[in-house]
Amino acid sequence: MELTGAQALxxxxxxxxxxxxxxxxxxxxxxxxxxxxxxxxxxxxxRHEQGAGHMAEGYALATGKPGxxxxxSGPGATNIVTPIANAHMDSTPLVVITGQVATxxxxxxxxxxxxxTGITMGITKHNFLIQSVHEIPRVVASAFYxxxxxxxxxxxxxxxxxxxxxxxxxxxxxxxxxxDLPGYRPEIALDEDAVALAAELIAQSERPVLYVGGGTLKSxxxxxxxxxxxxxxxxxxxxxxxxxxxxxxxDQHLGMPGMHxxxxxxxxxxxxxxxxxxxxxxxxxVTGRPSAFATGAKVIHVDIDPAEFNKxxxxxxxxxxxxxTALTALDDLGATPLNLDVWWKEIxxxxxxxxxxxxxxxxxxxxxxxxxxxxIAQSASPGTIVSAGVGQxxxxxxxxxxxxxxxxxxxSGGAGTMGFGVPAAIGAKVGRPxxxxxxxxxxxxxxxxxxxxxxxRAEGIPIKVAILNNAYLxxxxxxxxxxxxxxxxxxxxxxxxxxxxxxxEAMGCVGLRATNxxxxxEVIARANEINDVPVVIDFRTDSREKxxxxxxxxxxxDDIMVHPLQRxxxx
Amino acid sequence: MSPxxxxxxxxxxxxxxxxxxxxxxxxxxxLARIAGxxxxxxxxxxxxxxxxxxxxxxxxxxxxxxDAQSAPLEQIVEQLGKLVNVVAITDLAPxxxxxxxxxxxxxxxxxxxxxxxxxxxxxTGASIVDVNGASVTVMLAGTPGACDRLERELERFxxxxxxxxxRVALPRLDQTAMAKTEEKV
Numbered sequence: 096m097e098l099t100g101a102q103a104l105x106x107x108x109x110x111x112x113x114x115x116x117x118x119x120x121x122x123x124x125x126x127x128x129x130x131x132x133x134x135x136x137x138x139x140x141x142r143h144e145q146g147a148g149h150m151a152e153g154y155a156l157a158t159g160k161p162g163x164x165x166x167x168s169g170p171g172a173t174n175i176v177t178p179i180a181n182a183h184m185d186s187t188p189l190v191v192i193t194g195q196v197a198t199x200x201x202x203x204x205x206x207x208x209x210x211x212t213g214i215t216m217g218i219t220k221h222n223f224l225i226q227s228v229h230e231i232p233r234v235v236a237s238a239f240y241x242x243x244x245x246x247x248x249x250x251x252x253x254x255x256x257x258x259x260x261x262x263x264x265x266x267x268x269x270x271x272x273x274x275d276l277p278g279y280r281p282e283i284a285l286d287e288d289a290v291a292l293a294a295e296l297i298a299q300s301e302r303p304v305l306y307v308g309g310g311t312l313k314s315x316x317x318x319x320x321x322x323x324x325x326x327x328x329x330x331x332x333x334x335x336x337x338x339x340x341x342x343x344x345x346d347q348h349l350g351m352p353g354m355h356x357x358x359x360x361x362x363x364x365x366x367x368x369x370x371x372x373x374x375x376x377x378x379x380x381v382t383g384r385p386s387a388f389a390t391g392a393k394v395i396h397v398d399i400d401p402a403e404f405n406k407x408x409x410x411x412x413x414x415x416x417x418x419x420t421a422l423t424a425l426d427d428l429g430a431t432p433l434n435l436d437v438w439w440k441e442i443x444x445x446x447x448x449x450x451x452x453x454x455x456x457x458x459x460x461x462x463x464x465x466x467x468x469x470x471i472a473q474s475a476s477p478g479t480i481v482s483a484g485v486g487q488x489x490x491x492x493x494x495x496x497x498x499x500x501x502x503x504x505x506x507s508g509g510a511g512t513m514g515f516g517v518p519a520a521i522g523a524k525v526g527r528p529x530x531x532x533x534x535x536x537x538x539x540x541x542x543x544x545x546x547x548x549x550x551x552r553a554e555g556i557p558i559k560v561a562i563l564n565n566a567y568l569x570x571x572x573x574x575x576x577x578x579x580x581x582x583x584x585x586x587x588x589x590x591x592x593x594x595x596x597x598x599x600e601a602m603g604c605v606g607l608r609a610t611n612x613x614x615x616x617e618v619i620a621r622a623n624e625i626n627d628v629p630v631v632i633d634f635r636t637d638s639r640e641k642x643x644x645x646x647x648x649x650x651x652x653d654d655i656m657v658h659p660l661q662r663x664x665x666x
Numbered sequence: 667m668s669p670x671x672x673x674x675x676x677x678x679x680x681x682x683x684x685x686x687x688x689x690x691x692x693x694x695x696x697l698a699r700i701a702g703x704x705x706x707x708x709x710x711x712x713x714x715x716x717x718x719x720x721x722x723x724x725x726x727x728x729x730x731x732x733d734a735q736s737a738p739l740e741q742i743v744e745q746l747g748k749l750v751n752v753v754a755i756t757d758l759a760p761x762x763x764x765x766x767x768x769x770x771x772x773x774x775x776x777x778x779x780x781x782x783x784x785x786x787x788x789x790t791g792a793s794i795v796d797v798n799g800a801s802v803t804v805m806l807a808g809t810p811g812a813c814d815r816l817e818r819e820l821e822r823f824x825x826x827x828x829x830x831x832x833r834v835a836l837p838r839l840d841q842t843a844m845a846k847t848e849e850k851v
Binding site for chain 2: 216
């Protein structure tokens with residue numbers, strides 16, 4: 096069967112089980128858009144290429160399947176660089192296809208030419224510039240294999256226009272060997288000696304903590320984690336990338352560690368004698384000052400990526416494997432810590448003394464952002480997926496939403512990409528149409544990517560967006576208040592400009608606003624009744640509200656600051 | 667156990683330098699991937715040499731002398747190992763490796779210094795590979811230490827242009843068993 100390169104590309108995507116492409120056409124990718132008309136794959140036409148990338152990420156985070164985005168060359172390609180970098184930081188499986196100018200024009204500064212493989216070399220797991228029409232199937236199969244195995248990540252395929260237009264005899268690689276990747280071996284045999292050593296460290300431990308990272312979700316190890324935690328009775332903390340990997344309602348769960356983690360999670364790690372890191376990477380937002388991080392703890396580090404071992408923290412045992420395999424192996428050895436009653440007693444004291452805290456709002460407003468999030472959560476159906484942008488609202492969402500299952504928290508962790516929330520929510524809803532999807536957003540973030548609500552309306556993707564509108568770039572404002580003597584520099588946005596309700600309506604969404612408690616409950620109830628079009632709610636929240644607890648940047652986790660009203664005793 | 671260094675071939679390069687012999691797929695952009703990785707992770711390259719490996723068209727061997735003080739060697743090796751086109755990495759401590767480097771130098775000669783040039787050439791084991799009336803080109807293929815010595819000797823002359831290749835290395839034969847080959851995982 097003879098196919099054009101464009102047809103072969105689409106057919107290859109079909110072979111990989113792709114159901115949805117997020118994209119926007121242009122000159123160099125034009126040939127590939129023709130066979131899309133004849134394909135079973137749904138194409139979602141975005142309004143900006145960054146939206147396509149974040150939608151693909153949201154889709155991947157909510158479903159566990161690779162997200163696929165397709166854009167044209169030049170500015171189309173550079174507009175999707177931010178999502179690629181974001182996916183790289185958060186190990187999200189993504190396949191991004193970019194059009195490229197014709198082979199003969201490469202290097203000539205042709206119209207809409209840019210060296211996208213060069214630009215994305217450092218922010219992809221791997222990238223390909225297709226050199227011949229015959230290699231399209233192998234490159235596509237390799238891209239999906241690379242994106243989804245080992246430590247997942249984004250893979251970019253750059254396809255010159257002339258190659259898309261030339262023809263090839265159709266074939267498709269049936270085995271991994273045919274992919275011809277001699278330098279890629281994502282899995283190695285489990286080191287039994289290291290497992291035994293880990294079990295020994297566990298057996299000597301009196302104050303262990305399970306430090307659960309995004310790798311636990313990526314390796315679909317949540318069932319093994321629950322079983323292991325319940326058998327060993329160890330306390331669990333889940334990082335920003337791992338929210339939902341362990342039920343928040345579980346009484347062994349201490350919450351999120353790190354800069355805005357719970358007091359008990361941060362302090363338990365600091366006082367632990369054994370940290371079992373499960374697909375986490377000792378990010379600076381978790382460790383605070385690394386030299387002061389959990390100084391009395393031995394470390395068992397489980398990671399599929401050996402480059403994470405000893406990168407930030409010297410480890411005692413490195414287990415290079417996926418989290419599920421490691422936990423199963425430790426279970427098989429019956430690895431069990433010493434009696435943890437004293438440890439738990441200590442932890443319970445911290446939990447009682449310093450729970451997450453905020454001041455109750457007054458009836459007439461302004462609203463408290465944490466309270467808004469809890470009110471939405473309380474009325475949301477079970478299994479609701481939550482996305483967020485980046486900043487205060489993201490931290491509050493992570494702290495105050497109760498996550499009970501994997502794939503329900505969609506956020507930008509490592510890169511901290513403002514504007515992630517709306518498009519990621521759209522992608523999540525496309526991947527899980529059965530679920531309610533809320534985007535908890537900030538007013539600053541919303542303004543960066545809000546145009547994708549036009550996409551959502553046009554494509555019939557009814558997400559719900561809660562803008563916690565405090566009229567500021569809130570997190571920067573918080574730092575300026577706390578660390579720059581309240582000298583507020585370039586952080587004021589205005590609560591009324593733009594008019595979010597009118598903007599929502601102009602984009603075909605329902606726009607609502609709440610300034611006091613009564614309105615807050617009304618608009619949430621109203622939003623929950625609307626399931627055919629996107630809803631945007633402008634919640635007017637208190638600008639002065641800050642995220643606590645907080646470990647200042649570069650400080651020791653021992654110097655965690657709780658809410659001002661909790662201070663004075665015991666800290 | 668390590669053998670005594672061969673007389674006259676002691677390596678003056680400080681121990682913080684490590685040699686990585688990296689087998690890579692011979693694909694477009696591989697060198698850029700390696701160079702880019704070193705640049706963005708803040709690893710310093712002391713020298714780098716690339717050529718097809720063992721007569722293959724498919725693989726090349728890249729010999730990289732890295733500054734192991736710029737980053738832990740383990741990090742450099744593991745990050746390098748994540749490049750999909752990198753097939754195998756052999757980490758050679760300088761004393762476990764046979765290393766050679768090639769030095770070419772062109773210098774002006776006249777009656778006042780011709781004898782000295784010939785002396786230096788003979789004493790350092792270099793040879794003269796090109797001559798015209800006013801200049802000679804000398805060449806030395808030797809250990810990095812020998813090249814360093816020749817380079818110091820040449821400092822006394824005027825109008826010297828020196829080009830070194832950077833070292834290439836393979837495991838020392840009697841030390842092959844001790845070289846740590848990091849098969850990619």
